[in-house]
Amino acid sequence: MGVSVKEVAAHAGVSVGTVSNVLNRPEHVKPETVERVRDAIRLLGYVPNGAARQLREGRSRSLALVVLDSGNPFFTDVARGAEDRAADEGLSVFMANSDDSVEREERHLDVFEQQRVGGVLISPAGDDLSRLAQIRAHGIPVVLVDREAGESAFSSVSVDDVAGGALAARHLLDTGRRHLAFVGGPLRIRQVADRFQGASSAVSADPTATIRLFGADEMSLDEGRRVGEALVPLIKEGRVDGIVAANDLLAIGIQRALLFAADPVRMPEDVGLVGYDDIAFAASAVVPITSVRQPRELIGSTAVELVLEQADGAAEPRRVVYKPELVVRESTVR
Amino acid sequence: MGVSVKEVAAHAGVSVGTVSNVLNRPEHVKPETVERVRDAIRLLGYVPNGAARQLREGRSRSLALVVLDSGNPFFTDVARGAEDRAADEGLSVFMANSDDSVEREERHLDVFEQQRVGGVLISPAGDDLSRLAQIRAHGIPVVLVDREAGESAFSSVSVDDVAGGALAARHLLDTGRRHLAFVGGPLRIRQVADRFQGASSAVSADPTATIRLFGADEMSLDEGRRVGEALVPLIKEGRVDGIVAANDLLAIGIQRALLFAADPVRMPEDVGLVGYDDIAFAASAVVPITSVRQPRELIGSTAVELVLEQADGAAEPRRVVYKPELVVRESTVR
């Protein structure tokens, strides 16, 4: 069926060892021979068998990336960053989508573990990291993405959501707002809780300012619209003049509700709005929305970095935490 | 380093062959022995080495899915359909993103070919299918997704864009509109050209109706807004009363421009709007947008089906073409 080194070797009149050397250490082979072997490879259409190579080498030339939602641009960008960094190293990245399901995640991890991938970058679906500990115990480096390692001794790359929440709130205060609303939920999602905490602490630093939590059942457009409708009268009465949304979908929903109310709210005059994540839709909303941006590609490339660290030399696990950044648009200033 | 069948066999007091049988054909092994071997596996934390298995078996238990844009919900859903169907077969799916770049695609295909995946599902980036022909020549089934095979003898799964365009236009005509605008471009994208052609032919069947093409440089929100602004006066003058957008991003941009014009256009009263793809944002637009939906998960599962056909028994390549479906919302009827 397939063409193997053996055929190539025969065709080029050399030994299999030499073919392998041409493939992996051409500088140790006489240029003339390299030429001859390469010709044979081309002629026969030889493609090395990854399984055999991997079996011999013990570890594979690829990394696994398991994300919660492959449709989320956040993860798309993380993936891009990871792939680019991995390519520098001659590694490839297999991406898998757990879709927030623990079983799907489990299935993918099984495959990757059997495949003996060189490392796993994962944004875990549940709270149980024991499976990951197992994988690491089998010698495969694991790096948590967008989640701090906490007690567990994993390397991790994450973004400081407390700082992000503070950034958003402080910007609203700095632009003259005094009574903020934080929209987000459910609070059991750590990211949401952290962002709220950050916003709260920024507000409490200013005795003239207040903040109030408006719970959301999910982080969606429609939920944003629902909450937005409830906010309209409060804004009209001057009891809310700034809104921090826990993500951009909520923010967009909120904006729609405000702008399309029977008696529309003006933005940024009557109220300032800050979203979170800086998705593409935030920039092209009716009134472009100020948003907190996470260094997405950087997260991906750093994650690969940490996997590599763990791989060669069992370095100490490291936890990298990036600071988010504010992208100011017309929803808060003109 | 790793635990292999050998250790498991030793620990359970059986031969390696028996361990393998427990893994693959437990019904041929005495229940008592199965038990003993399973205990040993659990105790030692044995994980089969996929590379070794694959080397011996010749082909891998996984499929590759290469998409143009992993952020596009279309492909996310295709992937889900493919994964589910593959899981039924005990196969896993590795997803890779070519990001519309021929080199990225090339890199991924190299890896997959070396990995000897069981099949490749791909939405190719360029027009050159020779690399894919090569892969197939090496015994790996290839199925084109969202692109017809044309001359080439590949299996393919696609959706009839001509029918989709016709569906959109006819719906506008059926709801009383007479003068349509088709917004989309560039026309070298086959999908766009087909949709336009379908819309045109539907219109030409009705002598009282007209259709006019409004070119777009890209299929984005902002471009939609730009074209939308140009459409406002035409609608006001009654020279356009129905719009077919080549995708939902354009449609959303157009809607924004119309609703936020100095003298806003009413929808659906003054104009009807139909988008294409039925992305989530279409349903939650300010005025929810009627859209043409493609059977996305079905496309994925069918693609896997076709790969399997090609794999066992070298069946004739098949081309499956699905009909799209119209999802009616408030942008065309109240």
Place this chain on the structure above:
DNA sequence: CATAGATTTTGAAACGATTCATTCACGGGT
């Protein structure tokens, strides 16, 4: 021209699972 040293090339062993022809064990029938 002999030889040490450097450069190339060789080919067998190893990686870990599956396969399959062969051997083993155990009853039942005569």
Place this chain on the structure above:
DNA sequence: ACCCGTGAATGAATCGTTTCAAAATCTATG
């Protein structure tokens, strides 16, 4: 007591690569 059949278990051969000690070849030098 013997033979046969059936179900269970064995283990050597195999897949395609990489590695590395050893062999072969070449180069420079005395």
